[in-house]
Amino acid sequence: MADGRMDRGEDRPKRKNDPAGLRERVLETAFGLFQAQGYNATSVQELIAAAGVTGGALHHHFPTKKMIGLAVIRERVAPAVEETWLGPVRESADARAAILGVFATLADELDRNGAVRGCPVNNLTLELAFADPDFRSELRILFDRWRETLAKALGAGSDRRAAMVVAAYSGAMAIAKVEQRGEPLRLCAQELERLL
């Protein structure tokens, strides 16, 4: 959800006749570029060069740039939410501790990285959710699942608290991005402790 999983792909050997590997490499490279500079700032030409693929091969897998964006949401951003947020909360016997743990882990990770690219769900939402209904629908699925998973883990009557956790995290990551440090996540987690 934060900046992990950003720099993979470039280490992979480039094999010929490996269409599945090529598709994955395009998605991983696109995810990294979208996180670093945004969807609209990334041209297909730049992506072709950065992924080390031919234009023909890229267009075979993704006839339009938008198809790359939607696949990045489904196949990179959604698994990142699962790995960072939903998995730990679902697997923990103590949802409250798990939620506060995610804030703490990510704050430390941001400070260790020394760079905050932000939450990919929120980055793409603020860039694309008003202008494009297809991106909006795809991103809304992630926000809905996120809130519902937290509400289920926190127990009956916690829908509103779950919405607040997602909002506080999303906003704290925006502030972390402008401050380039994890501290805003820690401040918000301390306030959430009183609510949860």
Next chain:
Amino acid sequence: MADGRMDRGEDRPKRKNDPAGLRERVLETAFGLFQAQGYNATSVQELIAAAGVTGGALHHHFPTKKMIGLAVIRERVAPAVEETWLGPVRESADARAAILGVFATLADELDRNGAVRGCPVNNLTLELAFADPDFRSELRILFDRWRETLAKALGAGSDRRAAMVVAAYSGAMAIAKVEQRGEPLRLCAQELERLL
């Protein structure tokens, strides 16, 4: 902060030899386009056409696109934060009620508009704050002033609560943008009531 002040400018008469008016018209048009589709999705050519100015006149006032972006932050986004958030909180004898009032007012406004373009501070931050240090510095000024004004109004020892208010609002606006309705702001305000 939400979607108000978006459609002004087009009603103004276009006068010749009115450099100040022309500059304002460029900024107002740019603010509207950035809110609707983002900074990177807006080309200078599109801005020239939408503002009804010549390329020469635009470049006279703003030699680079980035100068337009920075001026929009200083001269449009900062006053919007002041008008929507800081003014009402500063002028109220009851900071808590004023803060909750901003959430309620904006939620109603978003539902009335039937369209959520989002908070311009957060939109520009998530799009630009990692990629460009100049945008980051300019946007950080707004976040710092926002939090400090809330903390001062809420009274001694409220720095963390003020940070939480800004984060909850920022995140709630992201969710409002993906849901295209004001409800997320209401849910978060109800949780904030318990904290403030």
